[in-house]
Amino acid sequence: MADKLEELIKWSKENGTYIDDRISFQNISGRGISAVINADINSGDNLIKVPKGIFLTPDLALRYFGSHWKTTHDRNEQLQLLLARLKFEKEDTIVDGVNISKKMAAYIDFLPDQGKDIGLPYFWNEEEKDMLRGTDAIIFLQRFMDAIVDEWYNSVTGLEGVTLSQDMEKFYKDYKKGYYKNGTFVFLDQPIKSWTSFPAYLWAHCIFASRAFPYVLIDPHEKKVHKAFLLPIMDLLNHEIGCNVRWDYNDDEYVSFTARESADRMKNGHELFNNYGNKPNYQLLLGYGFVIPNNTFDITTLTLKVDKETVEGARMFGAKLPEDASELGINFEISRQDILPEGLVDFFAYVVRLKSEDGMYTTRMKLEGVINLRAILETKVKVFKNFKMQVSSWTSPCVARAIKTYRTSQKTMFQNAIDETNRLEKTLLKQYKPLSFKEVVKQDTVFFNSLLLTFGVMNYDDLIKKKLLDQAVLLWIVRNANKKHYKDMDQQIFPDFIYDTFSDVKKMVPITKEDVIEFRNIYSSLFPALTERIPEVYNVGDWSPRNFIVAGTVCDRLTFKRPSNSEVFFLEKKSI
């Protein structure tokens, strides 16, 4: 590698490349060839200049393939195929009388010979890929691989004068039939025999993904964002998040590289970095074969499967869903910057809405939705926590390290989203100051004493411990409905909104057989014992089973139980 690097630098300089004497290229473990600063550099200095004579551009590929190319090429098919030819074809490649194979030999020789040496997951073995199980990365890897296979086949079979070998035809047919679902490693691990083979094309795709520059840099009129070109020497710089660099195309002649970093980062001994863009880890992994711990641009996906009506209903309700949301799945993007997207919270609020809450978001919906969302996020974290990485002699330590970092970052994002649901719950409770049942029990001493006498309940926590909280809430809702019968009680402790909701429900909601069955046991566990023991509370007003059933609906409509401490809150129905 050192010889090839030396050759590359020598060749580039002979062809007019300028490399500032204060930088040199070295192999750094874990990062490959890296640019190292040998003497302090000033911000804004031009450090590298690469002349257009050694670019590998789409125009060159177009000129080479010319009219032999019969199919469409929306991405970088032509140049990738030319690159594959330059690397894997012994015969010279001549374009407009220039022997490109000879001209670019030092660059092509420097590029890794084997697909797996590029380090991208496409060439990993099955044990290694399996360690990505359950993550976004494995889904994208599969999706991208399918696309590359089609891209290759369409390109090569559309090339006049090229006949695909039988084994490649077989590979394509078998791939499309799904025979490679269990892995492509054995197939890809063989020496590359032909530049038109799939392994050669995949190799070129990976070289492009990890080294190419956007074509728009040298042609500002270019509209295709994916169009790229190869820029030797400049592609030796490694990536660092957020570093301030510039690439400029000057006088239509050469691309220059400038770093505008603070002086302390440009000192002797530091690495000179490029900036590949604000990429999440799955893009870095699939495009470059490395990931960044605590990557501030990392994202993950929470995929939810619901029916079509729910997707459409949520949209109509006003929840901001991702554009491609459908019954096939809603993919909510969770990013480090937006750890709990509004659309996700709204969607869960929509899902838990009651019929009585149609057309508006209520505090209850938001709180209940947040609880449900948290439960799903907790399941995600649990899956990540329970995942055991099976590292064997087949797995490269470097790959295992990258996957561990990737998985940790994914888990952290889900954990951060959970923390955010806790914060949101607290904020909502603080903002809307709902009536706490704990407070109610404190204020309504007559009611509390009735619980003490009948169930031996000493305080609110006792209600929880003795599993009597739900019954106590129902009892108090009925007591609230009977408030006018308690002449000597301070009526302030019985809020109107609970009373009014009770009256509405009683008037509007029919009682079903199922309701009767649901409440029968709970009712008979309390009555007539309560009537007999504490008549001043339970023999005043209407304590019929029907009122108990109504109280059940009122409870659904107005209460929220905080999962962390089982505190029950009454929430007035208000649009938020």
Ligand SMILES: C[S@@+](CC[C@H](N)C(=O)[O-])C[C@H]1O[C@@H](n2cnc3c(N)ncnc32)[C@H](O)[C@@H]1O
């Ligand atoms: C454009 S090349 C940079 C030169 C490369 N190091 C080489 O040896 O040729 C991109 C590749 O460099 C490596 N790389 C770049 N930035 C890195 C980083 N921050 N950490 C680890 N590897 C990095 C990855 O292997 C990536 O695919």
